[in-house]
Amino acid sequence: MTQASAYAAQGATTPLAPARIERREPGPTDVRIDIAFCGVCHSDVHTVRSEWPGTSYPVVPGHEIVGRVSAVGGKVKGFKPGDLAGVGCLVDSCRTCASCGEGLEQYCENGMVLTYNSPDRHLGGMTYGGYSSHIVVDEAFVLRMPASLDLAASAPLLCAGITTYSPLREWGAGPGKRVGVVGLGGLGHMGVKLARAMGAEVVLFTTSPGKVADAKRLGATEAVVSSDREAMKGAGKLDFILDTVAAPHDLDAYLELLRRDGTLCLVGAPERPHPSPGVFNLIFQRRRLAGSLIGGLPETQEMLDFCGEHGIVSDIELIPMSAINTAYDRMVRSDVRYRFVIDMGTLGG
Ligand SMILES: [Zn+2]
Ligand SMILES: [Zn+2]
Numbered sequence: 366m367t368q369a370s371a372y373a374a375q376g377a378t379t380p381l382a383p384a385r386i387e388r389r390e391p392g393p394t395d396v397r398i399d400i401a402f403c404g405v406c407h408s409d410v411h412t413v414r415s416e417w418p419g420t421s422y423p424v425v426p427g428h429e430i431v432g433r434v435s436a437v438g439g440k441v442k443g444f445k446p447g448d449l450a451g452v453g454c455l456v457d458s459c460r461t462c463a464s465c466g467e468g469l470e471q472y473c474e475n476g477m478v479l480t481y482n483s484p485d486r487h488l489g490g491m492t493y494g495g496y497s498s499h500i501v502v503d504e505a506f507v508l509r510m511p512a513s514l515d516l517a518a519s520a521p522l523l524c525a526g527i528t529t530y531s532p533l534r535e536w537g538a539g540p541g542k543r544v545g546v547v548g549l550g551g552l553g554h555m556g557v558k559l560a561r562a563m564g565a566e567v568v569l570f571t572t573s574p575g576k577v578a579d580a581k582r583l584g585a586t587e588a589v590v591s592s593d594r595e596a597m598k599g600a601g602k603l604d605f606i607l608d609t610v611a612a613p614h615d616l617d618a619y620l621e622l623l624r625r626d627g628t629l630c631l632v633g634a635p636e637r638p639h640p641s642p643g644v645f646n647l648i649f650q651r652r653r654l655a656g657s658l659i660g661g662l663p664e665t666q667e668m669l670d671f672c673g674e675h676g677i678v679s680d681i682e683l684i685p686m687s688a689i690n691t692a693y694d695r696m697v698r699s700d701v702r703y704r705f706v707i708d709m710g711t712l713g714g
Contacts, residue, residue: 366390366488370712371497372686373423377415380690381496383713386425388501389487396444396507397436398452403495404429404521404679405705407551407611410693412482416636421482427495428454428480429520431510432709441504449516451508451669452500453523454659456480456492468663496686498712508666511673518678521551521704522669524659525679529556529607530668531660532630533563536605540564545606546585547619549576552609552632554680554703557583562675568600579702591618603627613639616654620646628653679704685711
């Protein structure tokens with residue numbers, strides 16, 4: 366085992382603070398990555414503050430990890446020291462169930478291993494995430510980062526990017542399709558960029574009039590303030606709506622905008638449920654209400670390659686590790702455009 370520097374929370378009400386954690390030595394199929402940057406996801410805050418069930422302390426969050434390979438096991442084929450590498454939300458799965466067989470490890474029927482706060486099959490205890498100096502991950506769960514992209518700004522692709530890319534692909538965002546994106550935050554701004562790059566016409570829905578201009582800069586054809594009932598009526602029909610908002614809200618307002626056979630897909634995870642939508646909005650026009658969780662390893666690599674080809678990264682604010690607690694408070698207030706990324710060079714020993 367080796368020691369790693371990290372930032373950990375020791376309880377739901379204590380701030381993140383420096384800590385030492387243990388990492389395994391690389392096994393035959395493992396890759397050790399020295400972490401250069403780690404994105405800050407809403408899931409990190411929910412987990413640290415125990416707003417979702419099941420946080421085990423100490424917790425080291427972070428699942429938007431990029432850096433350089435510093436060691437590999439003897440059987441590793443795809444990586445060598447010095448390579449750029451990324452790790453997202455998953456570090457293992459059963460690899461034998463039907464979902465794993467289809468490259469949909471995020472839906473593993475025997476339980477995936479999350480990058481943090483998940484039982485660690487190697488060391489016991491829980492997995493520790495990317496707010497740390499290095500990480501050791503089986504090569505099957507390590508991604509190749511496009512060299513053409515700014516490394517810090519590409520970190521959020523590993524959660525925010527794939528969370529929006531996967532449903533956009535699943536429901537056919539592309540030329541000739543009108544796609545709605547609800548919410549312009551860490552997820553929503555990636556949804557707008559990706560749907561536009563796929564060739565769809567994008568309509569962004571926001572509660573903040575101040576984000577309308579930004580939505581258009583990011584690639585939306587139209588931006589609608591969702592509290593404006595007339596503007597909502599005038600939004601026209603949509604083939605697919607990606608709802609990224611992680612707070613309970615009225616889903617009927619969006620179901621009504623779908624064409625026949627259209628789908629409203631939820632990717633935000635609110636602490637309390639949304640009010641149940643009216644059944645008639647589903648029955649009439651055969652509409653669907655769906656959900657989607659991150660993406661599997663093959664699709665995450667496909668997304669990274671797509672972003673490399675199209676020059677897509679996240680809009681980020683780079684912060685030192687010591688600013689993380691302030692960043693959490695600001696993120697909860699939606700005071701970030703659009704993703705914090707930690708410069709792990711500031712972690713210290
Ligand atoms: Zn995340
Ligand atoms: Zn499985």
